[in-house]
Amino acid sequence: MSACLIRGVRSVELVASNLDEAARFYETVWGLAPVAASNEARYFRGTGGYHHVLGLHCGPQPAVVRIAFDVADRAGVDALHEKISAAGAKPSAPAKLTALGGGYGFACKDPDGRNLAFVTDCADHADRADVTDRPRKIVHANLNTRDFDATLRFFTQALGFRVIDDNAPLWFLHCDNSDHCSIVLCKMNLPTLNHIAFEMPEFDSVMRGMGRMKDNGYPIEWGPGRHGPGNNVFAYFCGPDEVPLEYAAEVLQIDDSYRPRPSDYWKFKPGRSDQWGITQPRSPRYYRVQRLFGFTAEGDRLG
Ligand SMILES: [Fe+2]
Incomplete structure (x- = not known):
């Protein structure tokens, strides 16, 4: 548990x-x-x-x-x-x-x-069946951290997340569900959003989503690929206002028997940025926008 x-x-x-x-x-x-x-x-x-x-x-x-x-x-x-x-x-x-x-x-x-x-206790929906090509939920948010040590301490000690893997500069944090991670902290010396990942029901829906984005003038900024930690299929884009978005599928499902692995375990050989080795590196545009989005000053009170 x-x-x-x-x-x-x-x-x-x-x-x-x-x-x-x-x-x-x-x-x-x-x-x-x-x-x-x-x-x-x-x-x-x-x-x-x-x-x-x-x-x-x-x-x-x-x-x-x-x-x-x-x-x-x-x-x-x-x-x-x-x-x-x-x-x-x-x-x-x-x-x-x-x-x-x-x-x-x-x-x-x-x-x-x-x-x-x-x-x-929110007014949630009873209909929860997968729909082909539609995201289920946000599977993780990746956050850049300015004060990394304090932020990691806050997420693990106050919020109860567990470091499930690390692949510097990324730390993968697991909570009370079966997804490999729900938060990723990126040691980047900025207090900004790195990206938001939406879970697709299957591999094929990520691929078709990439086509749909391309058709609508949103180029693929990185992917398709398969990550190391979490083992998920990924494709990254810049959405409206260039907000950094990910389609993800086949996220590794884990339980308490999962054994965390350190950075050395996850390093790809030179020239690769994923398990398959077919994707180009992330685009300069994506590299820029995954640093860009700060948090509003207001927002720490709920209506
Ligand atoms: Fe991600």
């Missing part, structure tokens, strides 16, 4: 500079389904149960508003609140949420100033 109270990344919220265009992209190209819309915000679900996996807020400066984690129940939220308070992170008080999807939860900032939320 995992000691972690977190069951995965529930949703990511972004500021989009062109809300209509970004919404059109996530629905008609990326494969999410709209669940709510207003003049200022749009929300989208995957085929999994979470009420929404992506929120878009209208604003001039593209950024991340917050990352919300799923917690099993109220007791778990309260216990997590205690651990985060003890770590000195000054979270908001756990409360019934009136914002879209409802539920019960709180938010805080991590040591690098990222807005994180922890929620349960």
